[in-house]
Amino acid sequence: MTLIPTLETERLVLRAPEARDIAPFAAFYASDRSSFVGGPLTAEGSWRMLAMEIGHWTLKGFGRWIVEDKASGDIVGMVGLFEPEGWPEAEIGWDLFNGFEGKGYATEAGRAARDYAYDILGWQTAISLVKSGNDGSAAVARRLGARPDGTFTHERHGTMAIWRHPAPKELADGGCEAYA
Template identity: 85%
Template sequence: MLIPTLTTERLILRAPEARDIAPFAAFYASERSHFVGGPLTAEGSWRMLAMEIGHWTLKGFGRWIAETRNTGEAVGLIGLFEPEGWPEPEIGWDLFNGFEGKGYATEAGHAARAYAYDILGWPTAISLVKPGNDGSAAVAKRLGAYPDGSITHERHGPMYVYRHPAPVELADGGIEAYS
């Protein structure tokens, strides 16, 4: 599976690789990961990274490692997600420790959504946000998503559903996101 590379003004969204094990493990070992299934041991975070890579093969899309264009530092995992048990395709973001509050999730979220709509032809998308994850809810709102109910996932528990505007409602799509 060839995973496409996307670029934004400040970020490169690229395939997850073995070099991402250390930042992945640091994030999933931290309390910051509790909204997305953590904290995890090093073995658990390795399995999580393997799942992210395998998602591309199983679904034909997935989440990218976002890295800064100027330093190459991995800032998080952002992109498209629909594992077993998810209600519908999601645009999701997990920012690694120290990279929150810089607009990276919103910037990469725009590129991921444009890819989902323009290349994959998705008619809609959601973002799932756990109660109390105010930062993630703010990103969803900055992307134009609005509250659209809630679900209870068998492993993650209650989550709010944020509905993204449909492709025809957006002016930010376009192939320029993948240059």
């Protein structure tokens, strides 16, 4: 089993998924908000999705974290690294649960996940996949310095825009986030 590290930002804790996350995870996947990421799903489908997220860590050595607000303890979403079978390359992804959008959580957690990918895992590039109409997710990618880089068509999720993140060297050389 892979040990899932805990990351902290100014406002957030990114931690391993746990059994206590099933209810908020299922509530998100039961909602229309999940339509951009494979939902809506039944409770059984949500359970399987969470099990896949946990299993991704074992199969790939990286994955997505549950994101908690430090001040309130609220579970605000799931953010992290993703590269399942059928994906074009390694992705940084974010799913904010209902009521937590518009607070900068996805950008803050996405930056922490990307830092982990670049600094700890040694990635030299990363993408984010964004479905058409998911303007909030595209805005997060843009705030992280990612740029449109074509499209990808997945067998279940359809066509998605590829957003390419700045490479580690670009960030270190004074790119858009070097002084953020």
